[in-house]
Amino acid sequence: MTTVAARIFAPVLLAAAGTSTFAEAKERPFDDEAMMEIHRGGLAYERDGDTYAALSMYGQACDMGLAAACTLGGQIEHETASDNKDHIRAARMFATACRAGDDLACTRTGMALGPLSRADSPEPDGLMKLALLAMGEECRHGGAQACVDAAQLLGTTEETGADIAAVRGYAVRACEDQHFAACISAAMLPAEEPDAAETRARNVLLCNAGWAGGCDALLEPLMTGEAPGEVDDLKQALKAACDDWVGIACANLGLYYTQGPKDAYFPGIGFRYMRSACDLYVAKACFAYGVMHKKGIGGRVDETRAQSLVAHACEIGSPKACATLARIAGESEEGEVAGVSTTEALRRACRLGDKPSCVKEI
Known part of the structure; x- marks a missing residue:
């Protein structure tokens, strides 16, 4: 694994090079070097087409606390699933990343649970709760179809322990957006909302x-x-x-x-908080932190650091960062940045839900 990872990526650990600026009260929950080396091994194996080895690496990094590894591992589990247990494993990996704040993983938790039915699921109530959580998160972020799905799923389950008033809100929102199938669900749910x-x-x-x-x-x-x-x-x-x-x-x-x-507006404070978030492997924070370096928000302009942060954000799961990295690589004489080619950056961006990158990749 070390050889595979090392030949693709140098261990940059960009944001994690020092201690977190604000979050110093408790022991750091990550073994940064080991976790990132394992995750990079997964990226390398996936690039080479060895999905079984990639899944093993992602699973280890996920267990160590890296949300991006949970998302990518869940994606492989979902795509290669042959039975309910595989779908459940995929959903659990997505749900772990969802709880860490990965919006894409929240969306994909419901997707992974789609092939399951309440009747044949080995633990239906827990899975239905998970699905409602995921669909609710997607709905809250503007996914109209998820609003419909959440409302309809609620109508087919019993005693899930879900926040009924919140799910009613999803149904109402979908109804207002003219997804009329949800209007029936909205009418059937209790009227009280917090x-x-x-x-x-x-x-x-x-x-x-x-x-x-x-x-x-x-x-x-x-x-x-x-x-x-x-x-x-x-x-x-x-x-x-x-x-x-x-x-x-x-x-x-x-x-x-x-x-x-x-x-x-206190950009210096914002700069330090964004670094803390990137230190904690929030992919979109690392991308934002890179943009702050490029524009000089909260600190001096540093183009080199900005580019390195974009590469780091891409490898830990930011689709925007991967799309940006593809553009930077395409404009470079070498055709790659931080060891990542334009093609590979587009593939990652597509895997992470950036649809324009999927078109460019084809």
């Missing part, structure tokens, strides 16, 4: 418990200013979670201090 303040309070509790989805949901009210009297509480919840190594919480604070309301 108000915005209750929802924020629930997300604060989830964030405090280390659930990335709860922390992620706190960004919107901070950015829009829809809860002016709760700003300090929301920020404190994110800061506490960041200190507890919830990477998406650090990333959201980085966004708040660089792209939020004018009175919250």
Whole structure:
């Protein structure tokens, strides 16, 4: 494994080269060097077409805490699945990455569970909860079909322990978007829904418990200013979670201090929080951190560092970073960047859900 990984990637560990700026209260949860070496071995094996070896590597890195490895491993499990157990393993890998804040993994959890039925699943209630969680996350991020699927799935299950009011919200949203099949589901569900303040309070509790989805949901009210009297509480919840190594919480604070309301613009603070998020292997944070280096947001302009961060963000699961890396590689004389060719960067971006890259790859 070491030989395979070493021949493809030098061990850059870009953001993790030093200790995290803010999250220093607890012992670091990652064995950075070993985890990334194993993950890079998976990338190399997958590039060479050895999916079995790639899955083994991704599984190990996933168990060590790398969300990107969980997503890529889940993808292989899903594509090669031959029975229900394979689909369940895929769903669990996706769900692990989803809980770490990977939006794509949330989407794919429901996809992996699609071939299963309540009747033949060995653990139907747990799987239905997982599917509803995944579809709810996708719906919250604008996936109209997921809103429909979540509502319809709820109508076929019993006593799943799901947040009924929240799922009703998915159905209503789908109905409003003229996905009329969901309107029946919406009409069948209880009318009571928590108000915005209750929802924020629930997300604060989830964030405090280390659930990335709860922390992620706190960004919107901070950015829009829809809860002016709760700003300090929301920020404190994110800061506490960041200190507890919830990477998406650090990333959201980085966004708040660089792209939020004018009175919250403190790019130096945002820069340090974004580094903390990248140190914790949040792929989109590493990409944002690279953009900050390129534009000089919160620090000096550093084109070389920016390019290295984009490459790092691509290898840990940012489709935008991979698409950007493909463009940079295509413009270079060597036809590659950080050992990654244009073709390989496009393949990764496509695998991670960037549809334009799929077209270019073909």
